[in-house]
Amino acid sequence: MYILFPSRYFAPMSLKHTHVQHMAGHLIRRLHQSSTQVFAARIKAAGLDLTPVQFAALDAIHANPGADQAGIAALIAYDKATIGGVIDRLEAKDLVARTPSKRDRRAREVRLTEAGESLLTQAMPVVSKLQDDILPGLSLEERAQFLDLARKALGPADNHHKSSARDPFCH
Amino acid sequence: MYILFPSRYFAPMSLKHTHVQHMAGHLIRRLHQSSTQVFAARIKAAGLDLTPVQFAALDAIHANPGADQAGIAALIAYDKATIGGVIDRLEAKDLVARTPSKRDRRAREVRLTEAGESLLTQAMPVVSKLQDDILPGLSLEERAQFLDLARKALGPADNHHKSSARDPFCH
DNA sequence: CGCATTTAGTAACTATACTTACTATATTGA
DNA sequence: TCAATATAGTAAGTATAGTTACTAAATGCG
Numbered sequence A, B: 001m002y003i004l005f006p007s008r009y010f011a012p013m014s015l016k017h018t019h020v021q022h023m024a025g026h027l028i029r030r031l032h033q034s035s036t037q038v039f040a041a042r043i044k045a046a047g048l049d050l051t052p053v054q055f056a057a058l059d060a061i062h063a064n065p066g067a068d069q070a071g072i073a074a075l076i077a078y079d080k081a082t083i084g085g086v087i088d089r090l091e092a093k094d095l096v097a098r099t100p101s102k103r104d105r106r107a108r109e110v111r112l113t114e115a116g117e118s119l120l121t122q123a124m125p126v127v128s129k130l131q132d133d134i135l136p137g138l139s140l141e142e143r144a145q146f147l148d149l150a151r152k153a154l155g156p157a158d159n160h161h162k163s164s165a166r167d168p169f170c171h
Numbered sequence C: 001c002g003c004a005t006t007t008a009g010t011a012a013c014t015a016t017a018c019t020t021a022c023t024a025t026a027t028t029g030a
Numbered sequence D: 001t002c003a004a005t006a007t008a009g010t011a012a013g014t015a016t017a018g019t020t021a022c023t024a025a026a027t028g029c030g
Helices: A024-045 A052-063 A069-075 A080-092 A114-133 A140-159 B024-045 B052-063 B069-075 B080-092 B114-133 B140-159
Strands: A096-100 A108-112 B096-100 B108-112
Touching: A024 A052, A024 A114, A024 B024, A024 B052, A024 B114, A024 B140, A052 A069, A052 A080, A052 A096, A052 A108, A052 A114, A052 B024, A069 A080, A069 A108, A080 A096, A108 A114, A114 B024, A140 B024, A140 B140, B024 B052, B024 B114, B052 B069, B052 B080, B052 B096, B052 B108, B052 B114, B069 B080, B069 B108, B080 B096, B108 B114
Parallel strands: none
Antiparallel strands: A096 A108, B096 B108
């Protein structure tokens, strides 16, 4: 297991803090890092083999069978090039199947295979449960507060069922 | 520029929400995504060429000239393999220099070159300023609250000046 | 001292996560 | 209709962000 802070750095000798460490971007990156590590550990402990992105894609495809890759990408906020590779790997593991769309000959419709449905069913409770371990330093109340603020911070893009605004950073 | 949500997905037709979208891990990933995109856009607008990680590394090396790679990695919470590649690229751009350590012949001491110091000086105000744009949906007060919660969520690992605890996920 | 363990760094590998560029197809509007 | 534009997907390239495995060197301990 990857040791985040070798013990020697808590010994007498210690490095100086940086400007970066107080910045929002750095804190968010650290949270993301922690989050993906918790996910990997818990999924592995459950005997499953899925990355966070692969899980998100399976979930989105399950909820929208027959959607095309661009739709799945938009739903979980990924670049279409990224999602292409993710679905390549899911297909290689026989978790999803792609069929050419008849409506649009450019598009490929994506669906879960039985193995994909099965794996998603197994993974869902594990992933749901692990969400509480992502923010271990917070109380239940603080965690809820944090998630509210996170949702609000993401702005209208996250609430596309309420408004039609797009991501605030795409000018 | 990358369009996060193609407009057709706000048209009459719309995909179903997923379980993932309500989860902490997903929200954190979205924040990280937004954060890196804001960083890239602002740095590019300033005529500079630096990734968030490269900036963090420059900042850490500036604050600790002569530290070895493992020290820099620990300071900004990166894997030593990752930081090795980052410093490779910084060295290729002549922003840092590596010299073999005399104390420890395994280690390589890292320092900023003049070009590195100069670039960091240019980048610092840009990066400081952009932090406020990372959480655009939040008021000043909410932003401070969010950052407090984030710091607390990261737990004792982030407060290594206060305690000697390590990352809670390294069992 | 000598040996087991730890640590610094690299190498090779996998998986994101984007970018630009490209092809093919669909849609729009004059 | 047909040309301009937009979109779906892939390809190639870059940069993270880790993993395991390895070498070399340092450290701890009996």
